[in-house]
Amino acid sequence: MRRPKRPRLPRQGKPDAVLEALLAFRKERDWEQFHKPKDLAISLVLEAAELLEEFQWKTDAEVAGHLKDKGRKRVEEELADLAIYLKLLAHDLGIDLDEAMRKKIEKNRKKYPVEKSRGTAKKYTNL
Numbered sequence: 001m002r003r004p005k006r007p008r009l010p011r012q013g014k015p016d017a018v019l020e021a022l023l024a025f026r027k028e029r030d031w032e033q034f035h036k037p038k039d040l041a042i043s044l045v046l047e048a049a050e051l052l053e054e055f056q057w058k059t060d061a062e063v064a065g066h067l068k069d070k071g072r073k074r075v076e077e078e079l080a081d082l083a084i085y086l087k088l089l090a091h092d093l094g095i096d097l098d099e100a101m102r103k104k105i106e107k108n109r110k111k112y113p114v115e116k117s118r119g120t121a122k123k124y125t126n127l
């Protein structure tokens, strides 16, 4: 039996609307010169740390309360920062992020077969 065809997403060279806006924002400010892959990767990790600050030292109940209050906006903004650096880095390296994620999902399906991994958080090496 043939598997159903998966929808194809735009390939590299056809940036999405958000990426187009990011590239325009960067170009208008002449910031390409600062966006070396190393610096984008560093920025990605720094933004991930800012996201972690929203959860640090909080119990599960405190996190839940925080996310219903002002923390939700902060988390939203940190996720946006992360996505922005991720999209720019992938674009600059010529990596189609959607395709890369598709490949990774396939790889993870093989590493974590449902019959072995369902309901457990074990690493694939310990399944």
Ligand SMILES: [Mg+2]
Pocket (backbone or CB within 6 Å): 047, 050, 077, 078, 081
């Ligand atoms: Mg931030």
